[in-house]
Amino acid sequence: MNILAELRLTVVESLSELGAMAHFLLRLLAACPRALLKVDLITKQIYNCGALSLVIIMLSGLFVGMVLGLQGFELLQRFGSEEALGTAAAIGLVKELGPVVTALLFAGRAGTALASELGLMRATDQISAMEMMAVDPIRRVVVPRFLGGVISMPLLAAIFSVIGIYGAQLVGVQFMGVDSGSFWSQMRSGVGLRDINEGIVKSCIFGVFCSLIAVYEGYYATPTAEGVGRATTRTVVTSAVVILFLDYLVTAAFL
Amino acid sequence: MNQSAAIVEIRNLGYTVNGRPILSGLDMHIARGGVTAVMGPSGTGKTTLLRLITGQLRANSGSIVVAGQDMRTARRADLYVLRRRMGMLFQSGALLTDLSVFENVAFPLREHTNLPQRLIRQLVLTKLQAVGLRGAAELMPSELSGGMNRRVALARAIVMDPEILIYDEPFVGLDPISLGVILRLIRRLNDALGITSVVVSHDVREISSVADQVFLLSGGKVAAHGTPADLESFPSDIVRQFIGGLADGPVPFHFPAPDYFGQLLSRDRRGVARPEAR
Numbered sequence: 001m002n003i004l005a006e007l008r009l010t011v012v013e014s015l016s017e018l019g020a021m022a023h024f025l026l027r028l029l030a031a032c033p034r035a036l037l038k039v040d041l042i043t044k045q046i047y048n049c050g051a052l053s054l055v056i057i058m059l060s061g062l063f064v065g066m067v068l069g070l071q072g073f074e075l076l077q078r079f080g081s082e083e084a085l086g087t088a089a090a091i092g093l094v095k096e097l098g099p100v101v102t103a104l105l106f107a108g109r110a111g112t113a114l115a116s117e118l119g120l121m122r123a124t125d126q127i128s129a130m131e132m133m134a135v136d137p138i139r140r141v142v143v144p145r146f147l148g149g150v151i152s153m154p155l156l157a158a159i160f161s162v163i164g165i166y167g168a169q170l171v172g173v174q175f176m177g178v179d180s181g182s183f184w185s186q187m188r189s190g191v192g193l194r195d196i197n198e199g200i201v202k203s204c205i206f207g208v209f210c211s212l213i214a215v216y217e218g219y220y221a222t223p224t225a226e227g228v229g230r231a232t233t234r235t236v237v238t239s240a241v242v243i244l245f246l247d248y249l250v251t252a253a254f255l
Numbered sequence: 256m257n258q259s260a261a262i263v264e265i266r267n268l269g270y271t272v273n274g275r276p277i278l279s280g281l282d283m284h285i286a287r288g289g290v291t292a293v294m295g296p297s298g299t300g301k302t303t304l305l306r307l308i309t310g311q312l313r314a315n316s317g318s319i320v321v322a323g324q325d326m327r328t329a330r331r332a333d334l335y336v337l338r339r340r341m342g343m344l345f346q347s348g349a350l351l352t353d354l355s356v357f358e359n360v361a362f363p364l365r366e367h368t369n370l371p372q373r374l375i376r377q378l379v380l381t382k383l384q385a386v387g388l389r390g391a392a393e394l395m396p397s398e399l400s401g402g403m404n405r406r407v408a409l410a411r412a413i414v415m416d417p418e419i420l421i422y423d424e425p426f427v428g429l430d431p432i433s434l435g436v437i438l439r440l441i442r443r444l445n446d447a448l449g450i451t452s453v454v455v456s457h458d459v460r461e462i463s464s465v466a467d468q469v470f471l472l473s474g475g476k477v478a479a480h481g482t483p484a485d486l487e488s489f490p491s492d493i494v495r496q497f498i499g500g501l502a503d504g505p506v507p508f509h510f511p512a513p514d515y516f517g518q519l520l521s522r523d524r525r526g527v528a529r530p531e532a533r
Contacts, residue, residue: 125345126350133362
């Protein structure tokens with residue numbers, strides 16, 4: 001009985017959290033038109049979320065691509081079709097690994113930074129001070145960060161995929177001896193616009209959800225050291241689960 | 256006291272959190288102009304009262320009118336209109352850490368006006384000069400001492416020429432020199448700008464030297480009200496305990512706990528037995 005009651009409470013709490021987050025998203029969207037006028041604030045956040053995540057995204061993309069090249073080559077060689085490595089690596093990266101791994105890395109690097117920054121702003125009364133100066137903190141602080149994340153994510157995913165393909169080519173063509181001509185030509189004929197669209201749609205959706213979760217958790221963090229710590233942890237955990245769940249949904253929708 | 260000149264009018268105010276009353280039956284009348292101090296022991300609802308006056312919290316009962324605006328029925332847009340006429344100094348200063356001192360003070364001007372850059376510069380430098388920190392304009396908040404931080408926040412609070420300026424514990428953690436500077440600024444800005452100042456503070460001696468009237472809160476009500484001199488001879492135990500800084504009195508030294516010897520002799524191996532009544 002107790003377990004049932006607790007389960008019910010957990011479900012109710014989760015649903016109310018989901019409702020609160022949806023309401024927060026509507027507030028963000030309503031504040032977007034006015035926030036878009038301050039281009040410099042958004043540019044600064046694109047730099048913070050995007051440019052500062054470049055190194056980790058590029059390095060990870062390179063290694064993921066290299067592993068993909070190695071594993072793909074090993075597998076395809078069994079069937080004597082190692083020329084298809086280009087197509088396999090590109091499809092894997094553009095449709096799946098690019099958007100998903102980028103989003104997971106984004107949640108760990110930029111998401112936690114956003115959540116802890118907003119949480120600390122709340123803890124040090126900066127958010128209250130803005131409200132007292134009749135400046136809407138949602139418009140001035142939260143929306144630029146949200147938009148910075150939303151804009152950065154597809155760009156980072158694209159960079160991840162491009163570097164990943166280079167990594168696969170490095171291992172497959174340079175180290176393993178796959179023919180360079182077949183690698184690129186098979187990739188060109190095997191990867192369609194639909195595959196690229198799927199990757200773009202995924203990374204845009206992940207961008208919205210990762211940024212939303214980070215700013216929501218940070219904005220409503222309990223204003224203590226423990227509260228800010230919990231907000232950053234929740235950002236990573238919630239983002240990871242949501243990304244993988246949404247990945248399945250979008251993949252199914254594209255089939 | 257002229258009732259029509261009130262800038263803050265509070266009647267029978269009640270505020271509860273989770274069924275626990277924080278303020279109940281509180282009456283307060285703050286006249287335009289002058290420095291009003293709100294004092295009282297910790298946990299008596301001073302900061303809550305301040306948040307109710309600024310509309311950060313909403314009262315459960317009674318009425319609270321600030322500069323003609325009923326705070327219980329005010330919508331978000333009304334609050335923002337009213338807050339343009341208010342300045343507030345937070346205990347921590349609450350400067351925006353990613354902006355320089357100059358940009359912090361310029362922040363309300365940039366957000367609310369379309370003044371030319373040259374005019375904004377002059378206004379900001381004037382306000383920084385008033386708090387003695389014109390030379391620190393290019394520093395970042397992390398490079399300032401606690402006292403300087405609060406003076407910059409004060410410059411920011413007055414940059415829109417507010418009608419009412421609210422200070423939340425402005426002296427906490429300041430050395431005697433910084434404390435004296437802030438104290439003199441409160442009085443000087445009040446008189447020079449013709450504003451109303453409301454100061455929430457524990458520091459009896461300091462605030463008594465600049466306040467025109469004092470409200471002493473206790474148990475969510477006004478326990479005493481008058482000039483600082485009136486309060487010194489006020490016939491009430493709580494006022495005597497607070498003004499005299501006595502350890503015991505109506506506000507007990509000990510937090511509710513089980514019997515002392517009983518707890519020392521008990522075989523309970525836990526470090527601390529929590530008291531029943533919390």
